[in-house]
Amino acid sequence: MAALDFALDLMRRLPPSNVEDNLAKLCDLVPDLIEDLLSSIDQPLKIAHDNETRRDYLLCDYNRDGDSYRSPWSNKYDPPLPDGAQPSQKLRTLEIQANEAFDIYRDLYFEGGVSSAYLWDLDSGFAGVVLIKKTQDQSKQGLPMKGTWDAIHVVEVEEKKPQSHYKLTSTVMLSIETATDQTGKVSLAGNLTRQVEGDAAAAKPQDHIANIGRLIEDMELKLRTTLELIYFGKTKDIVNQLRNATGTSITKTRDAQYAAIAGAVKK
Amino acid sequence: MGDAAVIVSEFLRDAPSGEFMEVVTDVRTLLGNDDLLNSVAPQSFREYNLDQMIVVDTPKGKALVSKFNEVAGGEYLDPANGQVFGFDHIKGTVSGSRAIGGELDGEIEPFRKALEGAAQAYRDEHYPNGGVGVFSSREGGQFVVTVALSSALFNPKNFWGGRWRSVWTIKFKPGGGNADVKGNLRIQVHYYEEGNVQLNTNTEKSKQVPVTDAASFAQAVFKTIAAVENDFHAALDKSYGTMGNTTFKALRRALPITRKKIEWDKITQYKIGGDLGGK
Numbered sequence: 001m002a003a004l005d006f007a008l009d010l011m012r013r014l015p016p017s018n019v020e021d022n023l024a025k026l027c028d029l030v031p032d033l034i035e036d037l038l039s040s041i042d043q044p045l046k047i048a049h050d051n052e053t054r055r056d057y058l059l060c061d062y063n064r065d066g067d068s069y070r071s072p073w074s075n076k077y078d079p080p081l082p083d084g085a086q087p088s089q090k091l092r093t094l095e096i097q098a099n100e101a102f103d104i105y106r107d108l109y110f111e112g113g114v115s116s117a118y119l120w121d122l123d124s125g126f127a128g129v130v131l132i133k134k135t136q137d138q139s140k141q142g143l144p145m146k147g148t149w150d151a152i153h154v155v156e157v158e159e160k161k162p163q164s165h166y167k168l169t170s171t172v173m174l175s176i177e178t179a180t181d182q183t184g185k186v187s188l189a190g191n192l193t194r195q196v197e198g199d200a201a202a203a204k205p206q207d208h209i210a211n212i213g214r215l216i217e218d219m220e221l222k223l224r225t226t227l228e229l230i231y232f233g234k235t236k237d238i239v240n241q242l243r244n245a246t247g248t249s250i251t252k253t254r255d256a257q258y259a260a261i262a263g264a265v266k267k
Numbered sequence: 268m269g270d271a272a273v274i275v276s277e278f279l280r281d282a283p284s285g286e287f288m289e290v291v292t293d294v295r296t297l298l299g300n301d302d303l304l305n306s307v308a309p310q311s312f313r314e315y316n317l318d319q320m321i322v323v324d325t326p327k328g329k330a331l332v333s334k335f336n337e338v339a340g341g342e343y344l345d346p347a348n349g350q351v352f353g354f355d356h357i358k359g360t361v362s363g364s365r366a367i368g369g370e371l372d373g374e375i376e377p378f379r380k381a382l383e384g385a386a387q388a389y390r391d392e393h394y395p396n397g398g399v400g401v402f403s404s405r406e407g408g409q410f411v412v413t414v415a416l417s418s419a420l421f422n423p424k425n426f427w428g429g430r431w432r433s434v435w436t437i438k439f440k441p442g443g444g445n446a447d448v449k450g451n452l453r454i455q456v457h458y459y460e461e462g463n464v465q466l467n468t469n470t471e472k473s474k475q476v477p478v479t480d481a482a483s484f485a486q487a488v489f490k491t492i493a494a495v496e497n498d499f500h501a502a503l504d505k506s507y508g509t510m511g512n513t514t515f516k517a518l519r520r521a522l523p524i525t526r527k528k529i530e531w532d533k534i535t536q537y538k539i540g541g542d543l544g545g546k
Contacts, residue, residue, distance in 0.1 A: 003296065003297060006292075006293045006296040006297055007293070007297060009289070009293050010278065010290065010293040010294065010297070011463070012459050012462070012463045013282060013283055013286050013289060013290055013293075013457070013459065013463070014278065014281050014282075014290075014463075015281055015283075015465055015467065016463050016464070016465055017465070017467070018281070022278075022281075025274045025277065025278070026297070028270060028271075028274060029271060029274050029275070029297060029298065030297050100535070101531075101534045101535070104529075104534055104535075104537045105529065105534075107537075108520075108523035108524070108525075108529060108537065109519055109520050109522075109523060110518070110519050110520070111520070134518055134519065136514060136517045136518050138513065138514060138517065143509065143513065143514075145509065145510060145513070145514045146514075147510075147514045147515065147517070147518050148518075149518045149519055174518075176510050176514050176515065178506055178509075178510065180502070180506070182498065182499065182502035183468065183470060183499065183502045183503050183506050184452070184468060184469055184470020184471065184499075185467075185468060185469050185470065186466070186467075186468045186503065186506055187465075187466070187467045187468070188464070188465075188466050188510065189464070189465055189467075190458070190462060190463050190464030190465055191462050191463055191464075192461060192462035192464070193461055193462060194461065209531075209534075210531035210532055210534070211531075213529065213531045213534065214531055217528060217529060217531075220519075221521075224519060224521065227515075228511065228515060230458055230462075230464050231464060231510075231511070231515070232507055232508075232510060232511030232515070234427070234458055235429075235456045235458060235464065235466045236504070236507045238420065238427060238429045238456045238458075238466075239429070239431070239454060239456060239466070239500075239503065241396070241420055242394070242396070242397075242418045242419070242420060242429055242430065242431040242454070242456075243393055243394055243397075243418060243431050243496075243500060244392070244393050244394070244395060245393070245497060245500045245501065245504075247392040247393060248391065248392055248393070248395055249392060
């Protein structure tokens with residue numbers, strides 16, 4: 001196992017609510033791994049504002065060059081970087097369409113939040129990342145609950161005929177917290193990662209967006225269902241195994257009663 | 268290398284319940300400096316075990332290892348089993364046992380013992396996998412009895428684990444008045460199949476219970492503790508419902524308002540804030 005595998009294992013165990021701090025500590029501890037760490041460990045997405053187009057966009061390693069970030073709306077770097085990395089003209093056209101399409105996707109599913117898509121060229125095709133961030137603060141509605149959904153979808157496209165090949169790796173980071181007198185502080189935080197591959201025909205370049213869109217839509221549906229099961233089902237079940245709210249003597253009496261009824265019914 | 272020692276200690280401190288050795292392995296490989304690790308290990312291993320309040324098997328039965336029953340130099344008082352046992356934090360093993368010699372406070376003992384009996388009954392009722400320890404001390408002119416409850420389950424094959432810790436501190440003067448009964452409840456749950464999901468809760472509770480004779484007092488204290496913990500447990504269950512049904516749904520819908528998946532070939536026909544056929 002490479003050093004990076006141990007680092008990833010460690011990050012799968014440390015509290016997900018501290019991912020930024022822990023990543024910084026890891027970089028201090030193993031400076032040789034910094035590049036690998038920054039590109040393989042997901043962190044909650046940061047939002048920046050593009051003053052020219054007056055739109056928000058999301059930051060990640062794929063739109064970063066040095067200390068500057070490229071806005072998907074204006075295609076310009078902030079702070080300005082005249083020689084900053086850019087997608088090719090052809091790819092930029094596709095990138096604009098991707099951002100428009102996923103802006104609509106974001107609106108339909110998230111009814112708010114921020115989305116961004118960044119594409120880059122590969123030898124046999126191209127790759128891209130679709131980012132979505134949504135936060136929710138319900139304290140105004142009298143419910144002391146806050147939540148954040150961060151999605152990072154990285155797709156590799158191998159352009160072929162009759163069908164192109166798509167490889168999608170998706171991570172969703174979800175955190176929900178509450179604090180009341182009765183419960184004290186409660187924090188549910190974490191992330192799940194899944195991968196899927198598929199083939200689909202793309203007669204013209206913008207067909208790739210529909211193909212990628214379907215993959216991402218299906219993937220988020222699966223992840224959402226799994227997150228719901230784990231966060232609000234599994235962790236709650238474990239709490240109820242750590243502590244028996246009813247009381248074992250009552251449970252035993254009940255079990256005995258059920259057994260007696262079952263026995264009587266059989267006769 | 269001072270920073271590396273601090274970082275290593277903090278990583279070990281933050282290991283989820285039941286995964287300490289896995290975190291040690293990761294840290295050891297990344298650090299590549301066994302001398303440094305060995306220098307922080309004794310303190311880090313001990314502090315982790317004390318904070319977790321691990322439950323260990325001694326020849327005389329299960330016992331807690333916590334800061335409340337630490338005697339000195341790796342020895343832990345276990346009044347329920349009538350012993351003081353040794354524990355090696357690095358090896359994680361019990362090493363020897365001796366009789367109790369003056370570690371119990373005679374004046375407080377009737378109260379401590381009554382509370383211990385009530386605590387064990389409470390543990391049997393609500394924490395079938397848990398361990399409990401009841402220890403006495405003094406603070407100012409007051410008697411202090413500390414109840415430490417630690418209940419953990421580990422299922423690495425199915426990628427989960429967790430621990431519930433309750434520490435109840437009962438401060439009182441014998442012969443009348445009210446006892447201050449303060450509780451700190453902490454729950455941690457970790458689920459890590461193709462991901463990393465953690466529940467963390469932390470809450471403080473405070474009640475008053477009139478001081479009477481040891482036996483009646485012990486029953487009254489645990490009636491109160493049971494009520495407070497049951498209320499908290501029920502409130503947590505209810506919070507789960509709200510988090511899942513309200514907050515989670517408000518973050519991302521299961522389906523768009525059209526109640527159908529997106530027709531991607533027609534995506535440009537959707538309008539922001541409207542639906543297909545848009546207004």
